[in-house]
Amino acid sequence: MNCSQVLSQLPLHVESDLPEAEGRAVTAHLEACPACREALKRLAASQAWLKAGTEPPFDAQARAALRRAVMAQIRTSPRRRVLPWRPLLLAAASVALVVVTATRRGHPVPPPREAPRPPVTTVDVPGPAPTEALPQESPLRLARRAPSPEAPDEALTDLLPGGPSRIELQTDNPNVRIIWLARVAPDDQPSPQEQP
Amino acid sequence: MLDGVDSLAMAEEGASLGRPQADPLEATVLRIRSGEVDAFEDLMLATEKQVLGVAWRILGDQDLARDAAQETFLRIYRSLDTYRLGESFQAWMYRIAANVCCDLARKRGPAPVSTDTLEASGSEPAVPPSAEEAVLLRQRRDLVHQALDTLPPAERAALVLRDLEGLSTEEVARALGVRPVTIRSQVASARTKVQAFCSRLLRRPAGGRS
Numbered sequence: 050m051n052c053s054q055v056l057s058q059l060p061l062h063v064e065s066d067l068p069e070a071e072g073r074a075v076t077a078h079l080e081a082c083p084a085c086r087e088a089l090k091r092l093a094a095s096q097a098w099l100k101a102g103t104e105p106p107f108d109a110q111a112r113a114a115l116r117r118a119v120m121a122q123i124r125t126s127p128r129r130r131v132l133p134w135r136p137l138l139l140a141a142a143s144v145a146l147v148v149v150t151a152t153r154r155g156h157p158v159p160p161p162r163e164a165p166r167p168p169v170t171t172v173d174v175p176g177p178a179p180t181e182a183l184p185q186e187s188p189l190r191l192a193r194r195a196p197s198p199e200a201p202d203e204a205l206t207d208l209l210p211g212g213p214s215r216i217e218l219q220t221d222n223p224n225v226r227i228i229w230l231a232r233v234a235p236d237d238q239p240s241p242q243e244q245p
Numbered sequence: 246m247l248d249g250v251d252s253l254a255m256a257e258e259g260a261s262l263g264r265p266q267a268d269p270l271e272a273t274v275l276r277i278r279s280g281e282v283d284a285f286e287d288l289m290l291a292t293e294k295q296v297l298g299v300a301w302r303i304l305g306d307q308d309l310a311r312d313a314a315q316e317t318f319l320r321i322y323r324s325l326d327t328y329r330l331g332e333s334f335q336a337w338m339y340r341i342a343a344n345v346c347c348d349l350a351r352k353r354g355p356a357p358v359s360t361d362t363l364e365a366s367g368s369e370p371a372v373p374p375s376a377e378e379a380v381l382l383r384q385r386r387d388l389v390h391q392a393l394d395t396l397p398p399a400e401r402a403a404l405v406l407r408d409l410e411g412l413s414t415e416e417v418a419r420a421l422g423v424r425p426v427t428i429r430s431q432v433a434s435a436r437t438k439v440q441a442f443c444s445r446l447l448r449r450p451a452g453g454r455s
Contacts, residue, residue: 060433060440064407066414095440096408102389103409105298106307112293115311119318120286 050078055085063092270334277325285322293318295335295410296342302405303346304353305390313349317342339412340420343402350398392442396435403428404435 050058055078061067062075079086107115218227268274270291276284296317301310320341328337393401399421406417407428414432418425 060436061429063436064432066429066432091444092436092440095443096436098385098443099389099392099439100409102385103298103302103393104386105294105301105310106386107294107297107301107310111311112297115293115297115314115318116286116289118315119289119322122315122319123285123322124282 050074052078052082052085055079055082056088059085059089059092063089063096267331268334271330274325274328274330274334277322285318288321289318292335292338296338299339299342299405299410300346302393302409303343303402304350305393306353309349309353313342313345316349317345320345333416336412336416336419339406339410339416340422343406343420347398347402388446392439395438395442400431400435400438403431404439407432408436 055075058067058071058075062072065072067075079089216229218229220226270288273284273288273291277288293314296314297310300313300317301307304310304313317338321338324341328334393404396404402421403417406412406420407414412420414425414428417432418428421428
């Protein structure tokens with residue numbers, strides 16, 4: 050170790066904060082180097098000066114006043130107990146929140162459920178001309194498909210004049226639905242009030 | 246070093262004898278936790294010198310140090326359930342005290358030149374020194390505070406806890422929430438600056454100002 054290295058280590062060596070091996074190397078250098086010894090002496094003197102000059106100026110009277118002030122406050126505001134299982138409960142709630150959030154992000158929110166449908170009593174198998182097979186009082190229900198998240202505007206294009214229309218006939222068997230795709234002429238387009 | 250820390254000496258003795266090292270203040274902590282409010286006064290009696298001392302050394306102002314000590318004890322009382330039995334109570338307490346002092350120091354801004362030592366207060370040591378000794382003591386305190394005021398807050402807190410409160414480097418690191426290597430660097434820098442302040446003081450002509 051040279052003088053420069055030792056001088057950089059002295060602020061730690063002066064309070065024995067160096068690892069053992071480094072402390073031994075510094076000590077060995079100091080035995081042979083009067084200049085570094087002098088530097089260590091100055092550091093030790095300033096440390097002693099620092100410690101001697103920081104005796105707190107609080108006597109027994111000042112400390113008693115502090116105790117009275119603190120005790121008066123804590124007697125008026127009782128301590129809130131932290132129950133031992135509370136951290137566990139908080140951790141479990143956090144995990145549950147994360148799981149729910151992740152699940153919702155991973156799966157799109159399902160479309161709102163349709164209102165309950167009126168019972169359908171009969172099923173007519175549609176003929177080749179679907180637009181003619183839908184009289185005003187037909188027991189078959191004209192259903193609009195709910196917009197899918199992948200193609201949210203599809204339901205709107207269904208009703209546009211000249212665009213393809215989609216007609217769904219729901220039977221009384223919930224697993225059977227008849228779907229027709231047809232192009233509807235503008236004159237045949239029912240007004241929104243007429244839609245079921 | 247720590248004042249009135251017989252309890253620490255007992256704990257060290259216990260460790261050296263190979264017994265499991267329990268913090269001697271744990272029994273008092275348990276009494277408080279069980280609802281015995283008056284036991285907190287016993288806890289204060291055992292620790293108030295350290296709390297007031299560290300606050301005064303970090304803040305350099307008697308009134309602020311009193312406020313900091315009061316706030317420290319109130320926080321200790323409120324959060325006593327978060328102290329884990331088996332850990333050093335002193336280190337936990339110093340952590341709270343250091344946080345309170347740093348908060349107050351931030352609110353106060355740059356430290357003004359301390360006037361504590363010029364105040365004629367009733368809070369001098371119990372045995373009154375002679376007039377000449379009192380003057381010398383005040384001057385020395387004033388100069389030490391000026392030296393500490395030259396340090397950045399983090400270095401000052403590290404130096405106070407390590408060199409003036411006698412905590413180990415690892416305990417200071419835990420108290421201030423940094424790594425031990427950072428504490429070593431901070432105390433080395435702080436010691437160098439204090440020594441440079443002393444050198445300037447010695448070079449200064451008598452009665453002159455730096």
